[in-house]
Each structure stands twice: as C-alpha cells, then as structure tokens.
Amino acid sequence: MRESLFIKKNLSRWKKYQEEHTDDPDEMAERFVSLLDDLSYAKTFYSFSKVTRYINGIAAGIYQRIYQNRREEVGRFQLFFRYELPLLFRKYHKLLLFTLCFFLLFCIIGAFSAAHDETFVRGVLGDEYVNMTERNIAAGDPFGVYKRENPVWMFVWIANNNIQVAFFCFIGGIFLGVGSLYFLMKNAIMLGVFQFLFFAHGLGFKSVLVIWIHGTLEISSIVIAGCAGIILGASILFPGTRKRVDALRKGAKDGIKIMVTLVPILTVAAFLEGFVTRYTTMPLALSLFILLASLTFILGYFIFYPIYLHRKGYALSAEGKVLTPFMRSKQLP
Incomplete structure (x- = not known):
C-alpha cells in the first residue's frame, strides 16, 4: 500500500484518538492495540517517514494515560x-x-x-x-x-x-x-x-x-x-x-x-x-x-x-x- 493511501485510510481515526480522549480503560486499550498495529505496519514500510513518528506519538500518549490511570485509580488494594x-x-x-x-x-x-x-x-x-x-x-x-x-x-x-x-x-x-x-x-x-x-x-x-x-x-x-x-x-x-x-x-x-x-x-x-x-x-x-x-x-x-x-x-x-x-x-x- 502506498504511503499516501495508508494515511488517507487511517487519518480520521488517528485524529479522533488524538483529539477525543476517553477515560474508559477498555476503550483506551482497544485504541492502543489498534495504533500498535498501524505503527508496526508503518515501521515496516515507511520507517523514516513522519507518519511513523506521528503514530508513535499518539500511541505514547495513550500509553501514559493508561498507566497513569492504573496507578491513580486502580491500585492493588x-x-x-x-x-x-x-x-x-x-x-x-x-x-x-x-x-x-x-x-x-x-x-x-x-x-x-x-x-x-x-x-x-x-x-x-x-x-x-x-x-x-x-x-x-x-x-x-x-x-x-x-x-x-x-x-x-x-x-x-x-x-x-x-x-x-x-x-x-x-x-x-x-x-x-x-x-x-x-x-x-x-x-x-x-x-x-x-x-x-x-x-x-x-x-x-x-x-x-x-x-x-x-x-x-x-x-x-x-x-x-x-x-x-x-x-x-x-x-x-x-x-x-x-x-x-x-x-x-x-x-x-x-x-x-x-x-x-x-x-x-x-x-x-x-x-x-x-x-x-x-x-x-x-x-x-x-x-x-x-x-x-x-x-x-x-x-x-x-x-x-x-x-x-x-x-x-x-x-x-x-x-x-x-x-x-x-x-x-x-x-x-
């Protein structure tokens, strides 16, 4: 798949993840897994492209929210x-x-x-x-x-x-x-x-x-x-x-x-x-x-x-x- 087609196909979803945050842990986990799939594909075919860094940044943000919520809201006790x-x-x-x-x-x-x-x-x-x-x-x-x-x-x-x-x-x-x-x-x-x-x-x-x-x-x-x-x-x-x-x-x-x-x-x-x-x-x-x-x-x-x-x-x-x-x-x- 060409890079431009890959971006066009997924850009609206990426923007939604970036702009519309959720506090539902299951939803966050689902978004994170989805972005990991996209990131894996991008690293394989467009490893030096800006889109790879862009996806990685969104995934990192969700990762931080997941583990921040885990520490603060769902402690071991x-x-x-x-x-x-x-x-x-x-x-x-x-x-x-x-x-x-x-x-x-x-x-x-x-x-x-x-x-x-x-x-x-x-x-x-x-x-x-x-x-x-x-x-x-x-x-x-x-x-x-x-x-x-x-x-x-x-x-x-x-x-x-x-x-x-x-x-x-x-x-x-x-x-x-x-x-x-x-x-x-x-x-x-x-x-x-x-x-x-x-x-x-x-x-x-x-x-x-x-x-x-x-x-x-x-x-x-x-x-x-x-x-x-x-x-x-x-x-x-x-x-x-x-x-x-x-x-x-x-x-x-x-x-x-x-x-x-x-x-x-x-x-x-x-x-x-x-x-x-x-x-x-x-x-x-x-x-x-x-x-x-x-x-x-x-x-x-x-x-x-x-x-x-x-x-x-x-x-x-x-x-x-x-x-x-x-x-x-x-x-x-």
Whole structure:
C-alpha cells in the first residue's frame, strides 16, 4: 500500500484518538492495540517517514494515560477488593451454597433435637449458661448477658474469639475438608439450640431483632470461613490437571485471600456485639436497619456483585489475575 493511501485510510481515526480522549480503560486499550498495529505496519514500510513518528506519538500518549490511570485509580488494594476477590467468590459459589446448606441442615437438627430432648439444650450450651439465661428471662431482661461486661473488653474478647473460630474452620480443611465440616456442624448445632431456647420462651422474634444485629455478619463469616476450608480440602482431593502440591498451594492461596477479608467483617461484628447489641430496647426501625444493612452487604458483595462482574465479562485467569472483557476478547481465536 502506498504511503499516501495508508494515511488517507487511517487519518480520521488517528485524529479522533488524538483529539477525543476517553477515560474508559477498555476503550483506551482497544485504541492502543489498534495504533500498535498501524505503527508496526508503518515501521515496516515507511520507517523514516513522519507518519511513523506521528503514530508513535499518539500511541505514547495513550500509553501514559493508561498507566497513569492504573496507578491513580486502580491500585492493588482497590483491584483486589473491587474485582479479584468478588471474582474469586464467583468461582466458588457452588461450594459456598453447599457450605450454607450444610450449616442450615445442622442448625435445624440442633433445634429439632432441643425441641424433643430437654437435656440436649444443657448438653450443648452448658448448665451455667442456660440457668443464667432463664434467670434473665424471669427478671424481664432475657438478653442481659450482653450487658454484663465492659463494652471495650467484650469487643476485644469477642473479636479475638470469633477470628479464632473462623481460622479453625479454615485450617480444618487441611484434613481433606473434614475438619471444616466438623467445626461448621458444631457451630450450627449450637446456633440451632441457642435460637430454640428463646423461641421456646416466646422470645423468637425479639431474639432475631437483638442477636442478629451482630449475628448476621458473624454467622455469615463462619459459613464463608468453612467454605474457604472446604476449598483447601477439595484442592487436595481433586487436584485436576495440577500436581497435588500445586493444587494445594493454589487452594491455600485462595482460602487465605478469603480469610483476610473476613477479619474486618468479624471485627465489625464484634464491635456491634460489644457496643450495640447491649441496647436491647432500641427502636424497632434502628434494629431492622442494622440487620438489613448487614444482610445487604453480605448478599451484595459475596453473591450479587460477583454475578454482575461475571455477566459483564470479567474473569480470573488460571494464575488468579483479573481479566477484563477486552482482554478476554483478545484471547478468543
């Protein structure tokens, strides 16, 4: 192709790229790739021409904008929480559903057993706790346990305890997932018995409004931690095309990413339990607001947002890198 024809064919597009800037990263990437193709052609056939330097200048400008935006707008921290972690959850949604169903099953078993055997409640929760709760109910303050201690001390102790429980759920996955299932079963039965104790005294709805102010984040985190442990166990049992040690390393890496995310969530849950749950007579609207806000966050970030990203075309590579819709289209044959 003659140089004049090459310029005439592409000049309007080059001017558009030069004069009409865009902040869309996918659009910038597409323009950059297109200019690289033109630059490669120009260097091959018109290496000493001004058009080669002209195209190179436009491409350099777009390159700088791409990496300037990457540094300022999509840092590693933001990239992790905005794309990488939600896409990781999307990858394991079926496993998360299994974990949730397993947990709910043993919650029901715990409540059913408590309803048919009075000694089961004391066997699970302990005589001291049951006696204290019954005294509080008789005194007209059924949730007085949340008011007994200093809120700061409660917050620190509860945060430490909940994080430990979550990590036990995760680390138990190294035993082929059995350890994680055991901790999930144990905590699910306790929850079922605990809730039955209040429902049996006609305080079911009130217990939901009080206890689940912090329980929504806390219990959700335990279930997600159990899922992380099962991911670890499944990586050993089902390595796929990887060597078993490489699959274990990948499963552990994915699980640790999930657990890092749960630490601040469990900390917030402990804060709510230590400082907010003690106000058992708070207005109904405020209690519902906190409960629904927590539930919206859990469902939104761990369920619906990952589905949204997946439908938009985002994905994770085998190495765990975020692939944008544009990058994925370039991988297609």
